[in-house]
Amino acid sequence: MAQRLLLRRFLASVISRKPPQGRWAPLISRALQTPPHSPGDLTVTSSQARPLYTTRVCSTTFNIQDGPPDFQDRVVNSETPVVVDFHAQWCGPCKILGPRLEKVVAKQHGKVVRAKVDIDDHTDLAIEYEVSAVPTVLAIKNGDVVDKFVGIKDEDPLEAFMKKLIA
Known part of the structure; x- marks a missing residue:
């Protein structure tokens, strides 16, 4: 469960709000779907996702x-x-x-x-x-x-x- 939440948070921060397109669209759509859960389960919404920043590493x-x-x-x-x-x-x-x-x-x-x-x-x-x-x-x-x-x-x-x- 924790891995699924982490993956969903990561994908939500990386993927734009546009509908997925291209070869990986079905996989991405499935990953972003909310699985069935009981009222006690935690859910992650896109507002909780943090942006992912990357920097280019230049080895000088x-x-x-x-x-x-x-x-x-x-x-x-x-x-x-x-x-x-x-x-x-x-x-x-x-x-x-x-x-x-x-x-x-x-x-x-x-x-x-x-x-x-x-x-x-x-x-x-x-x-x-x-x-x-x-x-x-x-x-x-x-x-x-x-x-x-x-x-x-x-x-x-x-x-x-x-x-x-x-x-």
């Missing part, structure tokens, strides 16, 4: 999982320019820079992606790219490091950093 940020092989595949061999964020869980400045970087990368609408590398998990990558302090951010384009900075930056310098990477 990813974590490096398997060290050098994953880094090679997803960063060095990437056709899209990549901003590599070397960070650590214990690093306070990293926690401040992370959201700023994410916001600036999201503004680029897929022209740039962000790779997060935890230096405690991937020490070998940190050594290879000469990371001596965190946060360290590299701009990699066509497999080559084209720019780099260490420490926190405000959004304006971050946007200038992104523009140099895209150009």
Whole structure:
């Protein structure tokens, strides 16, 4: 009974008030019909249904999982320019820079992606790219490091950093 009520609430919130049309119309019509019930049963009306909001998920940020092989595949061999964020869980400045970087990368609408590398998990990558302090951010384009900075930056310098990477 609870599943039927949940399904009816969901369908009522998703389906417009127009009569169902097309291939799935008979199925939708049956799902929206009120089954016979006794006076003590609960019924759900369309006024109780809540609207369902969805957002488009755009994955512009990813974590490096398997060290050098994953880094090679997803960063060095990437056709899209990549901003590599070397960070650590214990690093306070990293926690401040992370959201700023994410916001600036999201503004680029897929022209740039962000790779997060935890230096405690991937020490070998940190050594290879000469990371001596965190946060360290590299701009990699066509497999080559084209720019780099260490420490926190405000959004304006971050946007200038992104523009140099895209150009």
